[in-house]
Amino acid sequence: MSTHDYLRQRFFPHMWCPGCGHGTVLNSLLRAVEQLGMSKNEIVMASGIGCSSRISGYVDFHTLHTLHGRALAFATGVKLSKPELNVIVPMGDGDALAIGGNHFIHACRRNIDITAIVMNNRIYGMTGGQFSPMSGVGINATTAPFSNIDREFDVVKMATAAGATFVARSTTFHAQQATDLIKQAILHEGFSVVEILSQCPTHFGRKNKLGAAADMMQHYKDITVPIGSSKKKDNPDLIERGIFVQEEAPEYCREYDKIIEQAMKG
Amino acid sequence: MSTQVKFVQGNEACVEGALYAGLDFFAGYPITPSTEIAELLSRRLPMAGGKFIQMEDEIASMAAIIGASLTGHKVMTATSGPGFSLMQEALGYAVMAEIPCVITNVQRGGPSTGIPTHGSQGDVMQARWGTHGDHAIIALTASNHQDVFAMTIEAFNMAETYRTPVILLFDEIVGHMREKLEVPEPGEIPLVERLRTSVKGGVNYHPYLPREDGRLPMSDFGDVHRYNVTGLYHDMWGFPSSDPDVVHGLIRHLVDKIENRTNLLARYKEHHLEDAEIVMVSYGSAARSALHVVKNRRLRGERLGLLELQTLWPFPKDIVREKCANAEAVVVVELNMGQVMQEVKKAVDFPERVFLANRIDGVFITPMDIRKLLRLIQGKGV
Numbered sequence: 001m002s003t004h005d006y007l008r009q010r011f012f013p014h015m016w017c018p019g020c021g022h023g024t025v026l027n028s029l030l031r032a033v034e035q036l037g038m039s040k041n042e043i044v045m046a047s048g049i050g051c052s053s054r055i056s057g058y059v060d061f062h063t064l065h066t067l068h069g070r071a072l073a074f075a076t077g078v079k080l081s082k083p084e085l086n087v088i089v090p091m092g093d094g095d096a097l098a099i100g101g102n103h104f105i106h107a108c109r110r111n112i113d114i115t116a117i118v119m120n121n122r123i124y125g126m127t128g129g130q131f132s133p134m135s136g137v138g139i140n141a142t143t144a145p146f147s148n149i150d151r152e153f154d155v156v157k158m159a160t161a162a163g164a165t166f167v168a169r170s171t172t173f174h175a176q177q178a179t180d181l182i183k184q185a186i187l188h189e190g191f192s193v194v195e196i197l198s199q200c201p202t203h204f205g206r207k208n209k210l211g212a213a214a215d216m217m218q219h220y221k222d223i224t225v226p227i228g229s230s231k232k233k234d235n236p237d238l239i240e241r242g243i244f245v246q247e248e249a250p251e252y253c254r255e256y257d258k259i260i261e262q263a264m265k266g
Numbered sequence: 267m268s269t270q271v272k273f274v275q276g277n278e279a280c281v282e283g284a285l286y287a288g289l290d291f292f293a294g295y296p297i298t299p300s301t302e303i304a305e306l307l308s309r310r311l312p313m314a315g316g317k318f319i320q321m322e323d324e325i326a327s328m329a330a331i332i333g334a335s336l337t338g339h340k341v342m343t344a345t346s347g348p349g350f351s352l353m354q355e356a357l358g359y360a361v362m363a364e365i366p367c368v369i370t371n372v373q374r375g376g377p378s379t380g381i382p383t384h385g386s387q388g389d390v391m392q393a394r395w396g397t398h399g400d401h402a403i404i405a406l407t408a409s410n411h412q413d414v415f416a417m418t419i420e421a422f423n424m425a426e427t428y429r430t431p432v433i434l435l436f437d438e439i440v441g442h443m444r445e446k447l448e449v450p451e452p453g454e455i456p457l458v459e460r461l462r463t464s465v466k467g468g469v470n471y472h473p474y475l476p477r478e479d480g481r482l483p484m485s486d487f488g489d490v491h492r493y494n495v496t497g498l499y500h501d502m503w504g505f506p507s508s509d510p511d512v513v514h515g516l517i518r519h520l521v522d523k524i525e526n527r528t529n530l531l532a533r534y535k536e537h538h539l540e541d542a543e544i545v546m547v548s549y550g551s552a553a554r555s556a557l558h559v560v561k562n563r564r565l566r567g568e569r570l571g572l573l574e575l576q577t578l579w580p581f582p583k584d585i586v587r588e589k590c591a592n593a594e595a596v597v598v599v600e601l602n603m604g605q606v607m608q609e610v611k612k613a614v615d616f617p618e619r620v621f622l623a624n625r626i627d628g629v630f631i632t633p634m635d636i637r638k639l640l641r642l643i644q645g646k647g648v
Binding site: 042044057060061065066067075080081259262263 | 291293309312313315317319321322323325326327329330331332333334335336337338339341355356359486487488489490492493494495496497498505506
């Protein structure tokens with residue numbers, strides 16, 4: 001199958017702005033699914049609310065477009081009730097880490113076999129450019145007209161601390177790496193988090209004078225390095241890309257199967 | 267297996283009813299006075315091959331049962347006031363996306379943290395209007411354990427029949443009281459199972475296109491039909507739409523599928539209504555005291571009757587109107603400031619003769635409390 005076969009083409013054109021990074025993430029995701037040879041019927045995509053969450057409407061899987069921040073909780077119900085399904089949850093940064101922060105850390109802790117893709121554009125795009133928990137100090141946003149004083153999360157550190165057993169990061173500039181990371185995340189048995197830095201030229205870029213989409217992607221190239229790169233030693237501000245955590249731990253649904261076995265013995 | 271006789275809490279009767287109805291997925295969060303439901307199901311569900319999960323809060327609990335319903339399971343969550351408030355967002359989602367599920371609210375006194383270990387019936391209106399936007403809802407209640415069992419089964423049956431969330435509005439008094447429960451043999455009470463589409467696959471399956479009989483066949487996630495589920499207004503494939511015709515058609519469908527069946531959905535009990543001069547209308551634990559008063563007064567030859575409501579929403583206004591038509595006075599007995607009384611006033615032809623017998627201090631209303639009001643109505647003085 002080609003990646004086109006995984007799309008609901010009758011619902012195009014998509015609603016993302018020109019230059020938005022989310023289409024690139026969708027591309028990486030579909031290539032990962034294609035390379036893994038997955039069938040459309042075995043995939044459930046659950047998403048929340050926001051620009052990123054509209055991905056679920058465009059893919060020809062079982063799709064569940066839910067509530068702002070709650071996608072992982074819906075996904076947990078899907079996965080635990082039918083563990084043979086592959087559950088993928090694309091999320092925005094506000095969706096995953098502000099309103100959905102509690103669900104996010106508890107999904108990490110439970111280590112349920114779900115793949116979360118955090119499309120981090122550091123802004124609330126759909127509502128018109130308010131700062132998110134990922135914007136960081138000094139950023140301009142419609143709700144931070146005098147510049148932002150809210151400190152930001154580090155998704156990788158947070159997911160790691162909360163117990164996710166696969167944690168990775170890439171950017172829309174590094175689409176092939178992103179494809180590879182999503183592939184590994186889907187194959188990983190346990191809760192996996194892939195953060196993908198994704199440009200929002202319309203709101204984040206414009207407010208913060210970062211240029212057009214291509215400039216913002218070039219910026220991702222400039223400010224990131226592979227994990228362990230010697231450049232990071234010289235410039236600690238560089239953001240690392242790659243797999244940070246990849247470990248085996250008891251997966252929630254399998255552990256629950258053991259509970260059933262034990263309970264049925266009486 | 268024959269009929270089992272048990273001595274149980276009301277919360278346990280709810281668990282027995284849910285399991286009888288085929289519950290196989292429960293998600294919840296501990297909260298007084300509903301916690302026993304979660305505790306019991308954490309043991310009973312895996313014993314029967316079902317699944318229990320304790321989520322991080324009530325928002326997540328409600329979300330998880332919706333996810334599990336979509337894979338084809340019969341699902342429930344249980345909570346009380348504050349948790350019920352948190353569930354309202356996803357409850358509205360279940361209304362909009364037409365997800366069969368059951369939400370049990372064992373009511374305690376509110377607002378806010380209120381009085382967690384005492385009974386109340388203060389969530390009648392929250393059950394009706396807690397989630398935002400125009401919508402219809404089904405809410406059932408019961409005054410004794412046999413009825414808790416029966417109404418729980420009804421809730422699952424209605425949820426499947428109409429593809430809708432159904433609320434079980436119990437209260438702390440019934441939830442924690444112990445009395446006898448007879449669990450009938452499997453098969454004795456009819457169950458409604460998930461109606462699945464007979465369409466073989468492809469885009470010919472329309473998850474949101476009602477059949478001629480009004481029912482909407484479903485397809486489990488993981489089956490051959492891939493469709494979209496959303497809380498946005500959507501077309502018959504489940505895809506978002508802001509077309510005014512689509513929006514109007516969907517809201518009418520969501521409201522009409524329940525409101526147009528108000529009489530069909532009405533569950534109630536009549537106690538000595540035939541010649542009653544004073545009709546009491548009550549439900550849940552409060553109906554126990556009302557029934558006690560009726561029985562006592564009948565022994566003295568007084569014409570008192572009780573209409574015990576089990577369906578609170580959609581409010582059975584035609585039935586209330588009919589049963590109260592010949593009454594000189596109607597006394598609504600409830601543990602709140604008149605939430606059902608207002609509905610009764612709207613239903614009857616003589617709202618000025620509808621009175622409220624209530625308690626709002628966390629204490630169960632006694633037959634004596636009701637008698638005091640009756641003396642006033644009957645002109646016997648305080």
